[in-house]
Amino acid sequence: MLFPLGFGRKNSVRGKFQRRACVAVVLAVVGLAAGCGDPDDDDDPCAPDDADGVIGGATTFDLTFDGNGFSQMILTAQNSARVTLTLRNDGTTPHSFVIDCIPTPNTNGCPTTSCFPAESSIPPVMSRASATAIFEVPRAEGIYYFHSDVAGDTPGPCMAGAAGCGQFIVK
Amino acid sequence: MHNARRRSAALLTTLALALGAGTATSKDEQDVPRASSAPQDEASPLRDGKEPASPDPAAAQPPSAVPAEIVVRGTGWPSPRGLGDIRVQRDQLEASPRQQTSEMLSAAPGFFVDHEDGEGLANDVYLRGFDLEHGSGIEMRMGSLPINIPLHIQGQGYADANFIIPEVVRSIRVLEGPFDPRQGDAAIVGSAYFDLGVARRGYRLGTSYGSFNQIRVVGIAAPAEADPDTFAAFSARKTDGFGTNRAGFSASTNAQYAVDLGPRDRLRTFATAYVAQSDLAGVVRQDDVDAGRIGLYDRYPYFAEGQSVRSSRIILGSTFEHAGPRSARFELTPWFMWTDFRSRRNFAGALETAQIDPRISARGDLFETTNREAAVGLVSRLRSGTLRPSDAIEVVTEPGIYVRAAHTDQTKSLLAPSTLMAWDRRIDAGIFSFDLGAYFDVDARFFRRLRISGGPRADLLFIAVNDRLVNDLPPLPGASPGARRNVAGVAPGFRVTVEYPIATWFVPAVSFGQGFRSLAAEWLTPGSKPYSEVLSVEAGVRWLIPDERLTARMSAFETRVGKELVFEATSGGLETQSRSVRRGIVASALAKPVEWLLASTSVSWTRAEYATRVPGVSHYVPNIPAVLLRADVTARGRVARLAGSPLMGRVGVGYTLLAGRHLTDTVMGPTYHVVHAGVAVRREAVEISIDAYNLLDSRGADDEQVYVSNWSLLPGQQPASMGTHLTAAPPRTLLASLGLYF
Numbered sequence: 001m002l003f004p005l006g007f008g009r010k011n012s013v014r015g016k017f018q019r020r021a022c023v024a025v026v027l028a029v030v031g032l033a034a035g036c037g038d039p040d041d042d043d044d045p046c047a048p049d050d051a052d053g054v055i056g057g058a059t060t061f062d063l064t065f066d067g068n069g070f071s072q073m074i075l076t077a078q079n080s081a082r083v084t085l086t087l088r089n090d091g092t093t094p095h096s097f098v099i100d101c102i103p104t105p106n107t108n109g110c111p112t113t114s115c116f117p118a119e120s121s122i123p124p125v126m127s128r129a130s131a132t133a134i135f136e137v138p139r140a141e142g143i144y145y146f147h148s149d150v151a152g153d154t155p156g157p158c159m160a161g162a163a164g165c166g167q168f169i170v171k
Numbered sequence: 172m173h174n175a176r177r178r179s180a181a182l183l184t185t186l187a188l189a190l191g192a193g194t195a196t197s198k199d200e201q202d203v204p205r206a207s208s209a210p211q212d213e214a215s216p217l218r219d220g221k222e223p224a225s226p227d228p229a230a231a232q233p234p235s236a237v238p239a240e241i242v243v244r245g246t247g248w249p250s251p252r253g254l255g256d257i258r259v260q261r262d263q264l265e266a267s268p269r270q271q272t273s274e275m276l277s278a279a280p281g282f283f284v285d286h287e288d289g290e291g292l293a294n295d296v297y298l299r300g301f302d303l304e305h306g307s308g309i310e311m312r313m314g315s316l317p318i319n320i321p322l323h324i325q326g327q328g329y330a331d332a333n334f335i336i337p338e339v340v341r342s343i344r345v346l347e348g349p350f351d352p353r354q355g356d357a358a359i360v361g362s363a364y365f366d367l368g369v370a371r372r373g374y375r376l377g378t379s380y381g382s383f384n385q386i387r388v389v390g391i392a393a394p395a396e397a398d399p400d401t402f403a404a405f406s407a408r409k410t411d412g413f414g415t416n417r418a419g420f421s422a423s424t425n426a427q428y429a430v431d432l433g434p435r436d437r438l439r440t441f442a443t444a445y446v447a448q449s450d451l452a453g454v455v456r457q458d459d460v461d462a463g464r465i466g467l468y469d470r471y472p473y474f475a476e477g478q479s480v481r482s483s484r485i486i487l488g489s490t491f492e493h494a495g496p497r498s499a500r501f502e503l504t505p506w507f508m509w510t511d512f513r514s515r516r517n518f519a520g521a522l523e524t525a526q527i528d529p530r531i532s533a534r535g536d537l538f539e540t541t542n543r544e545a546a547v548g549l550v551s552r553l554r555s556g557t558l559r560p561s562d563a564i565e566v567v568t569e570p571g572i573y574v575r576a577a578h579t580d581q582t583k584s585l586l587a588p589s590t591l592m593a594w595d596r597r598i599d600a601g602i603f604s605f606d607l608g609a610y611f612d613v614d615a616r617f618f619r620r621l622r623i624s625g626g627p628r629a630d631l632l633f634i635a636v637n638d639r640l641v642n643d644l645p646p647l648p649g650a651s652p653g654a655r656r657n658v659a660g661v662a663p664g665f666r667v668t669v670e671y672p673i674a675t676w677f678v679p680a681v682s683f684g685q686g687f688r689s690l691a692a693e694w695l696t697p698g699s700k701p702y703s704e705v706l707s708v709e710a711g712v713r714w715l716i717p718d719e720r721l722t723a724r725m726s727a728f729e730t731r732v733g734k735e736l737v738f739e740a741t742s743g744g745l746e747t748q749s750r751s752v753r754r755g756i757v758a759s760a761l762a763k764p765v766e767w768l769l770a771s772t773s774v775s776w777t778r779a780e781y782a783t784r785v786p787g788v789s790h791y792v793p794n795i796p797a798v799l800l801r802a803d804v805t806a807r808g809r810v811a812r813l814a815g816s817p818l819m820g821r822v823g824v825g826y827t828l829l830a831g832r833h834l835t836d837t838v839m840g841p842t843y844h845v846v847h848a849g850v851a852v853r854r855e856a857v858e859i860s861i862d863a864y865n866l867l868d869s870r871g872a873d874d875e876q877v878y879v880s881n882w883s884l885l886p887g888q889q890p891a892s893m894g895t896h897l898t899a900a901p902p903r904t905l906l907a908s909l910g911l912y913f
Contacts, residue, residue: 059524059526060526060529061524061529062528062529062530064530071530071532072524072532072533073533073888073890074521074522074524074532074533074881074888074890074891075524076522076523076524076879086529143879143891143892143893167890167891169522169879169891171739171878171879
């Protein structure tokens with residue numbers, strides 16, 4: 001007999017207790033397993049995802065714009081990080097700093113774009129002058145493009161790889 | 172006579188632990204308390220290479236009519252703390268080939284340990300929905316000596332067990348979940364305790380040679396006349412690596428000396444020295460591999476240069492044990508550990524901007540992290556004899572303390588890959604850390620069936636940070652100014668396991684535990700808690716078939732972590748973020764249907780999700796395999812007689828399946844099948860073996876991450892894009908070994 005310890009005995013008090021205990025244990029296991037259901041049920045479908053799980057922090061950038069463009073073409077920061085960005089114009093004409101929105105396509109009525117706050121934009125800075133913007137990075141991760149929207153620079157939204165456009169990577 | 176006395180003592184020890192302790196009566200060979208001085212499975216895969224010996228006459232003699240004093244020596248293990256409290260014996264550890272000591276943990280149900288891309292880096296451990304980067308999150312000990320480094324810059328609780336020479340690992344006790352009050356810092360998902368010893372006494376010299384010009388030599392001295400716990404061993408390994416820029420070497424010495432100071436007192440001293448260094452190739456982008464621009468085992472030019480890792484460690488410790496009446500025990504273990512670690516790794520190419528001087532950028536994201544620490548500590552516990560307040564109740568109590576004090580110097584800098592000159596500094600700090608932990612464990616059995624074991628634990632954590640860059644870097648939001656920050660807190664917790672054996676072969680159990688893990692010093696601000704909290708529950712059953720022919724377990728679990736370690740590529744390592752939850756089921760079986768055959772298998776299904784600080788967001792923890800299947804089969808025994816001597820043989824195969832890895836919420840990683848196999852023969856003092864790792868030559872990745880980088884074959888900073896990044900796993904590796912025993 002493989003299991004010789006009385007599990008098959010009928011009508012014994014001990015056997016009933018054992019069977020009930022077994023049922024209780026199985027129910028407990030099944031109950032715990034049932035708790036493994038989809039917790040996404042409570043999610044806000046419009047809340048942006050966060051791929052690396054890291055949010056916040058503080059970052060400082062010190063950009064210079066000369067006749068050839070920005071001194072740094074890639075900026076990186078965590079989503080929701082506080083950024084202090086200083087733009088110094090070493091050129092001879094005014095230049096600005098703006099960050100384009102990125103599309104966040106969806107079909108459930110959520111916002112279809114993600115944008116940096118308005119305070120991230122620096123209006124045209126005169127030659128040999130500088131300006132500082134302090135802002136919070138948006139929550140939606142991705143590669144945003146920044147540029148100077150002054151006429152003669154890159155007034156319209158940037159396309160990937162366009163001249164004069166830098167990348168602001170929100171991670 | 173000496174051996175006979177020792178065997179008799181071991182027999183009495185086992186008997187006393189099984190009966191005298193009162194609360195340890197399980198027939199499960201993996202969970203039964205066991206004295207470390209008792210004879211163990213052979214360290215050699217082929218045991219003695221001799222016929223089974225006849226029973227020892229001395230051991231078989233009936234006990235004398237005059238009651239003799241029974242002296243219990245060695246370490247008695249407490250009762251099982253949860254269904255994942257398992258002792259993995261030597262025969263199971265070597266059921267299939269494993270190159271490094273950390274990889275031996277893969278023999279335990281639910282575990283998978285990867286093979287890191289370089290000597291000197293702690294292995295990643297997958298367990299219960301966690302991808303424990305460099306072991307951070309699993310508490311490891313060697314005897315009573317801790318291995319983890321709680322505030323390591325590569326991750327809190329960094330644990331590199333590869334300084335232990337695999338041949339001297341006698342067994343490993345794993346505890347899945349924080350269900351034992353003895354578990355301290357870093358035990359958020361469990362613990363692994365290495366028991367060292369060489370059961371097959373004598374001397375051994377071995378050498379291996381194989382793929383990629385890998386050479387290894389190992390020597391072990393375990394004199395037969397010495398104490399069974401006494402040995403000295405050394406090991407050295409060198410390899411050219413399986414691809415570009417992967418050469419490395421390591422060397423380690425382990426020595427343990429045990430002596431009886433009297434009939435009730437025993438002293439065991441351990442010392443080790445270890446050094447390892449390797450070059451690293453870094454990551455390659457999946458799109459570049461698919462397009463044929465770069466090979467999986469290649470390295471990018473320019474910004475990928477200069478990657479390497481170097482690690483060294485010295486540990487000294489002694490354990491004094493005193494055996495009292497009725498199985499009472501006192502243990503005192505002072506220890507010292509010095510570690511030095513330096514890593515240079517670039518994950519993203521050239522995205523970073525200097526924070527010391529924000530005008531500087533695009534020099535290459537080669538992060539150099541260093542961690543140098545000197546730590547001292549003390550572990551002590553007093554286990555009572557079995558108390559019987561009534562016929563229906565048996566109780567064993569154990570108060571214990573754990574003290575650890577350390578000074579750590581940490582730096583994180585950005586280096587120019589071609590010159591290794593620093594162009595930015597991110598961390599430069601001196602850290603004093605202090606952990607005073609105390610617990611009170613109660614192991615009670617009622618009516619010889621219901622067992623309740625556990626108790627409270629509290630750790631006083633004090634951390635003083637001297638931030639040498641406080642005036643050079645932008646402050647974190649909410650952070651208090653000042654170069655010196657002191658943070659203190661008490662991490663309380665309660666752990667309990669309830670078992671009720673309905674029959675000796677069917678044991679349901681429920682466990683609950685609260686654990687903790689220290690937080691990275693760089694994130695600590697005055698007033699904050701210096702630790703993250705963990706809460707875990709599990710429920711399940713354990714089946715035992717008599718004669719240990721089959722042991723099976725199944726449990727469902729849920730673990731909630733207050734804060735989390737995550738891989739953050741562009742910052743050069745791990746960072747802390749908010750809470751997460753893991754749920755799943757683990758099932759395992761260990762079968763020994765006949766003496767010469769052992770088979771073990773385990774499968775775990777897990778779901779791991781973050782709950783970030785963004786309200787309402789919940790998403791998958793990347794790189795966690797939803798399904799992890801492990802299976803090992805080994806057969807051993809006499810295969811022939813050769814010139815009058817038996818020819819012993821062993822064959823073993825191990826299989827691993829990793830499936831359902833979310834790289835992001837929308838990108839799934841591929842499914843991996845990995846097979847290791849080994850065969851060995853031994854005649855008398857000579858053993859020859861061939862081991863094959865990744866026998867199917869799966870060209871997969873050890874690690875896959877999706878993030879933004881600008882890796883390129885062109886010089887200079889290139890535009891960045893999102894991509895999947897691969898750290899190559901080793902291709903098929905063959906090793907032939909020759910061992911001499913004398």
